[in-house]
Amino acid sequence: MATTDITHDSLARIIAANRRTDVVMASIGILVLMVAGTLLGAVFIDLLASGWERLVNPDFYTNFPSRRPAQAGIISAVVGTSLVMLVTAVIAVPLGVAAGLYLEEYAAKNWLTDLIEINVSNLAGVPSIIYGLLALGLFVYGFGTGETILTAGLTLALLILPVIIVATREAVRSIPQDLREAAYGLGADKWQTVRLYVLPAARPGILTGVIVGLARAIGEAAPVITIGALTFIAFLPPAPLQIESPFINFDWLTSPFTVMPIQMFNWVSRPQAEFHINAAATGVVLMVMTLAMNALAIYIRLRLRRLQR
């Protein structure tokens, strides 16, 4: 039987062919990347171009929503978003960090830990609108917290809880065992080791997760719509700080509100094209905020990685 001789020529052909597939594969990857990058740019430029006339008008940032598109502004949405985020952070950060610490540092390997882990991973995949239904059925009608800033903050806190738990776990896991042994070797007990050494070392990683989580919460509209966030809010909630004693006022927690993604959704859903301009302008503000937060998180992580090397 004739065997194929391996000649210099046939090898060269194979190598050339391999190189061609390599080039094709790399091009596919780069192409996808370019398309993705271009789209990100396109989304932003489209919004910027469509919303420009409102963006450059200072009234847009200081006015309340209005029936007349040319006078409508986002002040109530900006204030609403800020206050809702405050509630979200105050609830989600301690709860998420504590749960992450428990799973990484304390949990024994047993069915209960398994259950909690499956649960957290599943919660991360539950559609955000389902959290909205939870809030509607449990908070608004069950606990009677109504359609308020408190309800929205609580709902979004639950939504980003898995993000913070996972980030905390990863940050804590990346801390070398050396550091723990050093602490225990000095006589620290578990809580001292965690509080004085593990947690401070994990802080940048946790911070990254918190920022990414809050950025996500800022952009979320669906779960806030279901709790019936009104979209025409021509007033501001009571200020959290006041001049008279006791200086801090919690009335704002029970105030009706709107947030930026809802305001944008509301405007984009109107048939009149004039409102779409407002929607685009709101979208720019929203994108700048969330992208800036995500960029900050990426920056912290990169700096952290450089420090660890």
Place this chain on the structure above:
Amino acid sequence: MTSITTSADRDSGMPLYGGADARFLRRRALWNRVASYLLFLAAAASVLVTVGIVYVLIRDSLPFFAKVSLLEFLTDTQWTPVFENARFGVMTLVSATLTVAGIALAVAIPAGLGLAIYLSEYARPTVREAVKPLLELLEGVPTVVYGFFALLFVTPLLQTFIPGLSGFNLLAPGLVMGIMILPYTASVSEDAMRAVPMGLREAGYALGYSRFRVAAKVVIPAALSGITAAFILGMSRAVGETMVVAIAAGQNPNFGFNPLEGASTITAYIVQMAMGDLPHDSIAYHSVFAAGLALFVITLSFNLVGFFLRRRFREVY
């Protein structure tokens, strides 16, 4: 030079434990205890969230299922909750949901896989380091913005190629959603590929395989369960995504799989009903929770399959 003394000092009455007094140690032990309980409670609270979700969905959809049989719910092809003789065939909403998710996956699977192969097998580490943040930025764009983009940019653009495309349609949100879930599917599958041990690749190269052959014959088969998980989890995201379809897909509950027409998905229906003033005890109110329950069951099963595939994959390597 002052010298460190221990045992000698001990004999002359130096306190034990390097100067920690008993009261401090008792307080420390108490805090240690309390902290471990509190941390456990926080972790357990995450389970309560799931319990709460299941409880609310079931409780508030029970009155619905008291009026509408499960059979009708699953087989009827009409969804007209506010009509005089209301009909509740959830498959109407499911068909639109699956159409959009299918289009999204048709974009995200090839693009995500190509990108993952490129990043894991071809790209230099510096490129990879630069690309991952870009993907994270894409993931960070608010979905309502993507919805705006789908309705007011992609749809008009597509209409110049496809004259029959209606203003609300499933194609544009599907395509946009594909881009939306691309970063997620790409990074999860890339993680899976990178977890394949170098030794396996080296075995491939030692046989004279080209880089592409190593990727196709060694890495992808080895990482298959991880890659599958990536796309199942991506599918789950597409099914549960709300704002893009609520804005761009329209609100007509049409049974069918035509991407050129608008149709209401499960999530879009929930948003639509939630925006109106729902009487608390109406069947329309409860139908929202029934739709939510259906959505939860679908995404939960995807998530669990994805979770166990990923976990099995991690155990292998």
Place this chain on the structure above:
Amino acid sequence: MQRQLNTLMNEQFDDIPAPLGEASPATELRAEVRNLDFWYGDTQALKGVNLRVADRKVTAMIGPSGCGKSTLLRCFNRMHDLYPGNSYGGEIRLFPEDRNLIEMDPGLVRLRIGMVFQKPNPFPKSIFENVAAGLRVRGINAKKPLDERVEQALQGAALWDEVKDRLQESAYGLSGGQQQRLCIARALAPQPDILLLDEPTSALDPIATAKIEDLLTKLHKSVTVIIVTHNMQQAARISNYTAYMHMGKLVEYGVTDDLFTAPREQMTSDYITGRFG
């Protein structure tokens, strides 16, 4: 009271037979290992170890890698308790109060027994905070005692002169040898009963090693030191007593000079002459 107890105990010690012939120290006892077994899960790593640790002396543990010397060392401060599945059998009695530290709370044991690890592992904090760490863990937070004891510990670790002007700088700015001396200072600051050293110079260059050895020979005048090393010359240079371990068992234990010049066991002799290990 304390002193009384001590003498009382000493009388008792004379009745306890030395684990391996006459090798055991005639000085005061600081700790005694009795029939110690240790398991990593199902694998037995220590088999019936007996060892008497003399007060304010340096005890070295040598042997081929995997012989259990580090495992034994980590029993002294119950480091193994940090990981699931490990178990002990037997006793390590701590004197003068004669308690079995295997049955004590591991946290309390570690408050009395300090440890220095193979690789320098300072905390990502300032030099001062590293040395103060053990004190803070014990609830000592007032500035004056902290300042005093940090200086004392740094001097004890022969590091004070090198770092006194940059106590607030990060510990990561120090060289490897300085970091290890910092870790020794950190362990000394709370004035431990026993200081455990797990191959403390294996990650260091010869000059840094020499500095640490020099430090250890001075240290033992005031603190009981147990050191694991696989550098036999190091054991010969700095220790008063040496234990030779093999396959989880203590083969021979005696005064360092005797063990190296006239080993009683063939296995010890083979090891120290370099026939294996």
